[in-house]
Amino acid sequence: MERILVKQTKNNIIMVVEIKDLSYAYGNKKIYSNLNIQIKEGTIFGLLGKNGVGKSTLINILMGFLKPQNGKCQIFGEDSHNLSAKNKKNIALLYEGFISYDFMTINEIENFFSPFYENWNKKIFYDLINLMDLDYNQKLSTLSFGQKSQVVLGLLFAQDAKLLILDDYSMGLDAGYRRLFIDYLKDYVKGTNKTVLITSHVMSDLVDLIDDIAIIQKGGNVHKTTMKDFISNFRCYKVSNDEEFKLKNIHRIENLKDYKKIFTFESFNNLEELEVDFEEKFLGYVGKY
Numbered sequence: 001m002e003r004i005l006v007k008q009t010k011n012n013i014i015m016v017v018e019i020k021d022l023s024y025a026y027g028n029k030k031i032y033s034n035l036n037i038q039i040k041e042g043t044i045f046g047l048l049g050k051n052g053v054g055k056s057t058l059i060n061i062l063m064g065f066l067k068p069q070n071g072k073c074q075i076f077g078e079d080s081h082n083l084s085a086k087n088k089k090n091i092a093l094l095y096e097g098f099i100s101y102d103f104m105t106i107n108e109i110e111n112f113f114s115p116f117y118e119n120w121n122k123k124i125f126y127d128l129i130n131l132m133d134l135d136y137n138q139k140l141s142t143l144s145f146g147q148k149s150q151v152v153l154g155l156l157f158a159q160d161a162k163l164l165i166l167d168d169y170s171m172g173l174d175a176g177y178r179r180l181f182i183d184y185l186k187d188y189v190k191g192t193n194k195t196v197l198i199t200s201h202v203m204s205d206l207v208d209l210i211d212d213i214a215i216i217q218k219g220g221n222v223h224k225t226t227m228k229d230f231i232s233n234f235r236c237y238k239v240s241n242d243e244e245f246k247l248k249n250i251h252r253i254e255n256l257k258d259y260k261k262i263f264t265f266e267s268f269n270n271l272e273e274l275e276v277d278f279e280e281k282f283l284g285y286v287g288k289y
């Protein structure tokens with residue numbers, strides 16, 4: 001059996017997450033077959049895809065809540081469904097509905113969480129809280145949704161874990177809170193070897209944040225690249241509806257009323273290239289429906 005290397009000695013890159021030939025299905029419903037993903041230490045990795053392609057399933061496998069049916073899924077060189085306590089402590093997970101201690105105050109929730117984590121950093125928690133100008137004695141039940149999410153993020157960052165898994169951090173946050181979070185996250189990981197795995201449906205947040213991406217398609221096909229390469233290499237061209245064209249390697253054609261949009265990794269000098277943002281490129285890749 002092939003051994004998964006935690007450390008690639010050749011260029012000294014440490015892989016924090018190694019997913020190799022992973023298959024998973026719910027009954028007859030195939031989610032992945034032979035999925036391969038690697039996440040390098042010190043990078044921010046975006047797991048992207050439309051609703052229902054299997055992002056949360058993969059996170060559940062990574063967290064050991066689900067077991068691979070085939071293949072391997074390793075974190076810090078150990079099988080994710082069999083992680084040692086030491087490595088478990090180095091993963092901070094954010095998922096929907098993370099907090100259910102609404103009756104506590106901001107102070108109390110910090111006191112409640114801190115003993116569970118060896119590297120607990122109180123200052124990080126209160127730095128984030130202070131950005132919101134809140135009274136520490138305010139009960140969580142009285143906070144706005146965005147403020148409560150900020151408390152959750154504070155609890156997550158204060159763990160000072162080596163790997164952060166953020167499943168849809170942006171749920172319900174307005175543009176201001178999202179920006180606050182993104183800026184904080186960037187500063188938080190800068191100059192450290194912390195690794196972040198993030199899923200989000202807010203594409204505009206991700207452009208300046210993410211290093212590597214995996215775009216998952218329905219059926220489990222995955223396009224892996226860097227954010228930079230995807231943005232510069234995946235192009236959108238405009239072609240008039242009555243123009244005959246025979247082009248190779250077209251990824252997707254979007255038919256609009258007056259013209260067609262062509263999405264491709266090819267470069268066509270004779271066509272008009274449209275300047276489109278990451279969200280549109282992403283939709284051009286995965287399709288709108």
Ligand SMILES: Nc1ncnc2c1ncn2[C@@H]1O[C@H](COP(=O)(O)OP(=O)(O)OP(=O)(O)O)[C@@H](O)[C@H]1O
Nearest residue numbers: 026027029031049050051052053054055056057058
């Ligand atoms: N326990 C389960 N039993 C059967 N099917 C499931 C189960 N959990 C998830 N699924 C299905 O598996 C598919 C992938 O679900 P998953 O939640 O991983 O998608 P996702 O990419 O995280 O979606 P979203 O972006 O909407 O959160 C979906 O079609 C979902 O209905």
